Amino acid sequence: xxxxxxxxxxxxxxxxxxxxxxxxxxxxxxxxxxxxxxxxxxxxxxxxxxxxxxxxxxxxxxxxxxxxxxxxxxxxxxxxxxxxxxxxxxxxxxxxxxxxxxxxxxxxxxxxxxxxxxxxxxxxxxxxxxxxxxxxxxxxxxxxxxxxxxxxxxxxxxxxxxxxxxxxxxxxxxxxxxxxxxxxxxxxxxxxxxxxxxxxxxxxxxxxxxxxxxxxxxxxxxxxxxxxxxxxxxxxxxxxxxxxxxxxxxxxxxxxxxxxxxxxxxxxxxxxxxxxxxxxxxxxxxxxxxxxxxxxxxxx
Amino acid sequence: xxxxxxxxxxxxxxxxxxxxxxxxxxxxxxxxxxxxxxxxxxxxxxxxxxxxxxxxxxxxxxxxxxxxxxxxxxxxxxxxxxxxxxxxxxxxxxxxxxxxxxxxxxxxxxxxxxxxxxxxxxxxxxxxxxxxxxxxxxxxxxxxxxxxxxxxxxxxxxxxxxxxxxxxxxxxxxxxxxxxxxxxxxxxxxxxxxxxxxxxxxxxxxxxxxxxxxxxxxxxxxxxxxxxxxxxxxxxxxxxxxxxxxxxxxxxxxxxxxxxxxxxxxx
Numbered sequence: 001x002x003x004x005x006x007x008x009x010x011x012x013x014x015x016x017x018x019x020x021x022x023x024x025x026x027x028x029x030x031x032x033x034x035x036x037x038x039x040x041x042x043x044x045x046x047x048x049x050x051x052x053x054x055x056x057x058x059x060x061x062x063x064x065x066x067x068x069x070x071x072x073x074x075x076x077x078x079x080x081x082x083x084x085x086x087x088x089x090x091x092x093x094x095x096x097x098x099x100x101x102x103x104x105x106x107x108x109x110x111x112x113x114x115x116x117x118x119x120x121x122x123x124x125x126x127x128x129x130x131x132x133x134x135x136x137x138x139x140x141x142x143x144x145x146x147x148x149x150x151x152x153x154x155x156x157x158x159x160x161x162x163x164x165x166x167x168x169x170x171x172x173x174x175x176x177x178x179x180x181x182x183x184x185x186x187x188x189x190x191x192x193x194x195x196x197x198x199x200x201x202x203x204x205x206x207x208x209x210x211x212x213x214x215x216x217x218x219x220x221x222x223x224x225x226x227x228x229x230x231x232x233x234x235x236x237x238x239x240x241x242x243x244x245x246x247x248x249x250x251x252x253x254x255x256x257x258x259x260x261x262x263x264x265x266x267x268x269x270x271x272x273x274x275x276x277x278x279x280x281x282x283x284x285x286x287x288x289x290x291x292x293x294x295x296x297x298x299x300x
Numbered sequence: 301x302x303x304x305x306x307x308x309x310x311x312x313x314x315x316x317x318x319x320x321x322x323x324x325x326x327x328x329x330x331x332x333x334x335x336x337x338x339x340x341x342x343x344x345x346x347x348x349x350x351x352x353x354x355x356x357x358x359x360x361x362x363x364x365x366x367x368x369x370x371x372x373x374x375x376x377x378x379x380x381x382x383x384x385x386x387x388x389x390x391x392x393x394x395x396x397x398x399x400x401x402x403x404x405x406x407x408x409x410x411x412x413x414x415x416x417x418x419x420x421x422x423x424x425x426x427x428x429x430x431x432x433x434x435x436x437x438x439x440x441x442x443x444x445x446x447x448x449x450x451x452x453x454x455x456x457x458x459x460x461x462x463x464x465x466x467x468x469x470x471x472x473x474x475x476x477x478x479x480x481x482x483x484x485x486x487x488x489x490x491x492x493x494x495x496x497x498x499x500x501x502x503x504x505x506x507x508x509x510x511x512x513x514x515x516x517x518x519x520x521x522x523x524x525x526x527x528x529x530x531x532x533x534x535x536x537x538x539x540x541x542x543x544x545x546x547x548x549x550x551x552x553x554x555x556x557x558x559x560x561x562x563x564x565x566x567x
Contacts, residue, residue, distance in 0.1 A: 053565050081405035083402075090397045101402075
């Protein structure tokens, strides 16, 4: 495997605040790295540094062996970017959006007409080729954004919340496309708020909180490290005793969802809980990335 | 990459080519305003106002009001085309269409986007002036105007340079106005005063206005065009156009970049 992205010790201050604080991130061929974190964690700023929008105050970014800070133009030849918001060119049709995007790269993509036809077919945009992008549904707009990011045959693709606002069918359509791109050897950095998406698509996760990496690894490993082995779901109403049990273990109030506490615990703690509350009705489930987000959001 | 070198790099040309492609797709409607505008203005100012002011004195000699206004129209077309392109059209591309953000995800960087807008405004001004000049040449052939039409092509390099300078000025406001509704501020505080205090439609006599016009590039542009097309001194105003355009480009483009870096990239 060869490294497509190697970012080390990235630091960025914005508005006098240290919003990214020593972040490392790497991605290899045929790998999807999920970049996660609650709002304000520094994901977008990190991503914008990685694809050359922002200059890091400290740190170094290598893209396909080229240092971004030294040769931005060359490094960006290897990068495809699908931003969170639609940024296609509304003055052009779907097909023209692909050809006009290709004019912003040198060397120019070879055999452009065939490349555009191939992308239109692959992303099922052929029937809409002569339409303006704003006439497309949300799912097809996303397809166009991803297709446009690929027109110059990049090796590393940034997908910033690619399925936000899509219906389940359209989301799964995008998942299939992303999975296919990975199979072809692309390295992909993915940010998303959908935990099922991150779990299903990502080979590795990097979790940010308050500008720092708080965990990295597989979804299972990250959850084990940051959340726990199990999550007890218990009604809040008889909560005084449970709260006292948590306080005795140095734990604060857990996340509350629709009148139920979601308490992450280790296997040992689960056994203790069962012994402490034999008559209490509760549910035990495995941890999810939603639990991780809630935990990070509650951590001051 | 220096901010100045970016003007000559392929990415800036790619941005200009994109704008040109959009414009040429609608050429039949896009070329209509510059063709109709001079006729309207000549009717309004030349025939209408000219009915009251048949001749006036310029450079110590009498001159028909229509002939006085015609070179001013060329300067005014340069100014208005470039400034409106860099104010409204650029703002729409930046804020609503998000064309800039799309370009910035490629090998195009912010200096290329900015230079692309500046060069495009200069090119569009030149294209507009070519059409206005063609209409004026037609009016000259019909006997409504008297000027040295053979020298019209000599104006075009100046139009391009001045148009780029005006665009650099317009982009400053594009970078700082919070919403498109606030464009009224530069329009009423800058564009209209510059247009009116420029000797485009009437000569300036008040000493205060004359003194102010020294720093108005549009005034120098109108006077250079008048000097070339009607036969008169050119050197002083030519220097005025070149110096003020160079200052606008040399000072305002780096300022545009600084302001837009914060606004567009959040840096």
